[in-house]
Amino acid sequence: MSLILSFKVGKCYVGNRTAKDVLRCLADYADDNGEKCFPGRETIVKETEINKNSFAAAIGFLESNGWIKINRHQKANSNSYELNVAKIFSESQATENQTVVPKSGQPKTSTTVVPKTGRPKNGSTQNPYNCCPKTSTTVVPKSGQDPVMIQSINSHIHNRSSEQNSDAGEEEHFALISPEEDALKPQEPVTKVANRCPIKKFIDIYHETLPMGTPVRTWKSAKRIKSMKARWKELVEDEKCESEEAALSILRDFFTNAIASSNFLTGKIAPRNPNDAPFQISLEWILTEGNWDKIVDGHYVNRKKNTPQNNSYPPRGY
Incomplete structure (x- = not known):
């Protein structure tokens, strides 16, 4: 385990959040030279x-951008990394040099933070949603009205105003949400996105990233729709995507880095x-469950040129 490498990776700009997380994990298992790193998938x-x-x-991104070198061990069905x-x-050094340091002599600005209750933290109790300050109201009796009744009304108004002013400085209390209810909240948008598979956008990403593939003419059969919805739901729930745009971005990266970069899947191997x-x-x-899992497991990644199976289909069981 190299604490130095793990720290340095945290300072790097990798260009892909998921790939950076994987790179930091690999650094935790490597020595200070970046070698002897063989954690399982x-x-x-x-x-x-x-x-x-x-x-x-993520692994494909790191390898293609020169962050890691993958040593694939076919017999042991595992990889080691450098x-x-x-x-x-x-x-990491370049990132640290780009850190902005405030110039000496610059005045410090004061910012008033308004909490959720609507009251500024500077001690003011004025309601920010009401532009008119509260004023004391006194009812003036008209001719013919009972002065005793008017005096009673004025007394009630002044007492009520005093109670409001005394309560103004007190903190408002809210009922806390139970941990169980709070844990369920983030899952609601994820479930909503997972249950709405954007079939047309899914197909558009396939055509965009894999122009060499068989074009999709129609996608109306129950079997095809079921398989696409299953893969979409799996991706959204695993990645906890709270928006359709986030899930489509991950799908596009998967098609680009795991499929379009494979010589076998793109028909470049005889x-x-x-x-x-x-x-x-x-x-x-692609959407067949067994084929999808093989792509995810890296069964179709490009082999080194000196491997004997470079110009043929992957061996059985690979």
Whole structure:
């Protein structure tokens, strides 16, 4: 475990929040040289609190941007990582140099913070939502009215005004929400987004990021709609997306970093049989549960050029 690397990663501008969390987790398991780092995928997903879909995208982002080097061990079905220590130290130093220091002699400004009760913290009890100050009202008797009754009314008005002024300086008390109710609140928008799958936008992202794939002509069958809704709900709930825009952004990153960057999934690897056509991906194939999980697990990442299976389909069970 390298506390130095973990600290330096925290100072770096990585360009991707999820990828930075994964990089910091890797730094926790590496030595000071950035080597001997081999945490499992489940360990990283658990400690960074991300889902398996984002893990594949984050690892691909870090590798393509030179933050890490992945050593894939096919027989052991696991990976080891090497962190680019020079890049981490360089980027952290550059970030620290960009820290803005206030110039000497600048006057300090005073800011009055208004709490949720509507009262400023400077001791004033004036209601900020009422532009007219409270004034004392006295009823003047007209001719023919009973002066005793008018005196009673004025006494009641003055007493009520005094009670309001005495209560003005007291703090308002509110009923606290139970922890159970408070824990359920953030889940409400997530559930709302998860239950509304934007089918057209989903297809648009597929066409945008994977133009080499089979175009979608129609998406009306119950089987296709069910599979898309299932993958969408899984992504939204795992990432706790409280808006449709956030979920679509994660989906676009997943398609770009985990699928579009794969030579096999984009048909750039020749098949074993020269008479067979190269693999052509389709949205229906991606959304099949088994295929989706394989993409997430990194089964179709690009291999090194010196591996014997570089020019063929991935081996069975990979």
